[in-house]
Amino acid sequence: MDWKIGASLLACLLCVSQVWPDTRTDPETALAMLQEQGRQFDPARVVEVTDSVFTAVGYHGATTSMIVGEDGVIIVDTLMGPTAAGNAFRALREYSDKPVKAIIYTHSHADHTGGASVFAEGDAPEIFATDLFGTVNTEIEDLQPVARKRGIRQFGRTLPPEDATNRGVAPARTFDRDRGRGFVPPTVRIPDSYRANIAGVDIEMYAGPGETDDALFVWLPDQKVLFAGDNFYQSFPNLYAIRGTVYRDVRMWAESLAHMATFEPEHLVPGHTLPISGPQAVQALLDYSAAIRSVYDQTVAGINEGKPPGVIAHEVRLPDDIGDRSYLVEFYGTVAHASRAIFAGLLGWFDGNPTSLNGLHPRAEARHVAQLAGGVEKLREKMLQALADEEFQWSMQLADHLTWLDEGHVDVARDTKIKALRALAAREYNAPNRNYYLTYARELESGALVEPWF
Numbered sequence: 001m002d003w004k005i006g007a008s009l010l011a012c013l014l015c016v017s018q019v020w021p022d023t024r025t026d027p028e029t030a031l032a033m034l035q036e037q038g039r040q041f042d043p044a045r046v047v048e049v050t051d052s053v054f055t056a057v058g059y060h061g062a063t064t065s066m067i068v069g070e071d072g073v074i075i076v077d078t079l080m081g082p083t084a085a086g087n088a089f090r091a092l093r094e095y096s097d098k099p100v101k102a103i104i105y106t107h108s109h110a111d112h113t114g115g116a117s118v119f120a121e122g123d124a125p126e127i128f129a130t131d132l133f134g135t136v137n138t139e140i141e142d143l144q145p146v147a148r149k150r151g152i153r154q155f156g157r158t159l160p161p162e163d164a165t166n167r168g169v170a171p172a173r174t175f176d177r178d179r180g181r182g183f184v185p186p187t188v189r190i191p192d193s194y195r196a197n198i199a200g201v202d203i204e205m206y207a208g209p210g211e212t213d214d215a216l217f218v219w220l221p222d223q224k225v226l227f228a229g230d231n232f233y234q235s236f237p238n239l240y241a242i243r244g245t246v247y248r249d250v251r252m253w254a255e256s257l258a259h260m261a262t263f264e265p266e267h268l269v270p271g272h273t274l275p276i277s278g279p280q281a282v283q284a285l286l287d288y289s290a291a292i293r294s295v296y297d298q299t300v301a302g303i304n305e306g307k308p309p310g311v312i313a314h315e316v317r318l319p320d321d322i323g324d325r326s327y328l329v330e331f332y333g334t335v336a337h338a339s340r341a342i343f344a345g346l347l348g349w350f351d352g353n354p355t356s357l358n359g360l361h362p363r364a365e366a367r368h369v370a371q372l373a374g375g376v377e378k379l380r381e382k383m384l385q386a387l388a389d390e391e392f393q394w395s396m397q398l399a400d401h402l403t404w405l406d407e408g409h410v411d412v413a414r415d416t417k418i419k420a421l422r423a424l425a426a427r428e429y430n431a432p433n434r435n436y437y438l439t440y441a442r443e444l445e446s447g448a449l450v451e452p453w454f
């Protein structure tokens with residue numbers, strides 16, 4: 001199968017490797033990289049992993065797989081809702097029409113559990129999940145209004161075709177209106193590990209906390225196929241999601257991957273993106289584990305040296321010997337965001353510097369910055385100059401100050417921020433960053449979003 005990186009992507013990797021940890025390059029290259037990554041899930045297709053394991057990719061964001069046994073099939077993950085699951089199942093049914101004997105949820109995220117009814121219909125299969133399934137709070141109910149908005153931005157759900165690329169490990173467009181409607185509760189809860197013979201297939205499941213605490217991975221000893229769920233996909237992992245998530249225990253995540261590698265799989269089926277076969281299957285797990293562990297260790301070292309999160313985030317790098325791996329390019333997660341999440345997850349918001357204990361209100365800070373600039377007019381000039389000089393981040397920061405001052409410059413500040421956001425987006429190959437910038441720019445343009453927030 002086509003796990004190999006294309007020549008153009010390799011060229012891109014070589015040119016961006018010098019600018020870690022930024023996820024920016026020139027606009028043409030950024031777009032080409034995202035398009036190359038998008039070929040992993042567009043168009044939708046079924047990958048023949050072995051002669052009895054089939055993985056449907058691109059029918060929604062995640063993958064769904066069918067393992068064919070003697071008198072039935074086993075399904076691993078079920079996509080977001082019945083519509084996407086139905087499309088994938090029809091494609092998988094080309095390979096076997098035996099009854100569904102079991103369904104396995106690798107974890108509780110909606111994009112893996114919401115289409116189960118399609119596979120369960122008529123056959124009443126057992127449904128497996130870990131004993132933590134459903135007890136782990138990965139979404140915070142109180143925060144639904146803001147979580148929804150930030151989710152829309154991260155995934156670029158409302159972007160028009162000219163702005164849409166993809167979601168890093170998923171297509172730009174997915175059918176979500178029946179989200180969760182096909183969810184069927186698990187019937188078998190597995191503890192740390194579980195072995196069974198289902199439909200004549202020897203199958204093993206192991207708890208493997210990572211992206212979620214309730215994650216498991218599936219091992220087929222005879223075919224040497226490992227289903228990793230969302231603890232592995234072909235991109236640097238989303239150790240932190242900018243839509244807003246509770247802390248993901250990245251140290252456990254690295255350990256779960258190292259555990260998976262001990263099985264020495266010949267085929268690795270990710271929760272998103274294309275499967276990997278051959279010696280690269282084990283190598284990818286080892287590299288992924290090493291990458292996560294290294295980001296964790298470097299962050300902890302920085303913390304213990306007394307550095308604040310903003311400094312550490314600019315310093316952490318992937319180790320040289322794995323930094324050029326195609327499955328570690330930051331299309332979805334980023335090293336810098338991961339580092340900040342680890343800091344906050346371990347120590348909370350306080351960076352250790354007493355200056356931060358009682359920081360000025362942003363409006364008071366803006367007044368001082370304007371004074372330093374020589375007045376509000378000068379601040380406006382500096383902002384416009386920064387934009388003209390392509391100092392996009394700085395121009396946005398000055399635009400925020402100007403917006404807080406509300407002295408007749410709100411419109412030009414908004415206009416500057418929109419231009420800076422669009423310029424930054426064009427240079428981003430990290431899909432969530434790019435989608436967030438573009439969606440936020442559109443919200444400012446339409447008047448749906450008004451800054452500042454008083």
Ligand SMILES: [Zn+2]
Binds near residue numbers: 109112
């Ligand atoms: Zn997923």
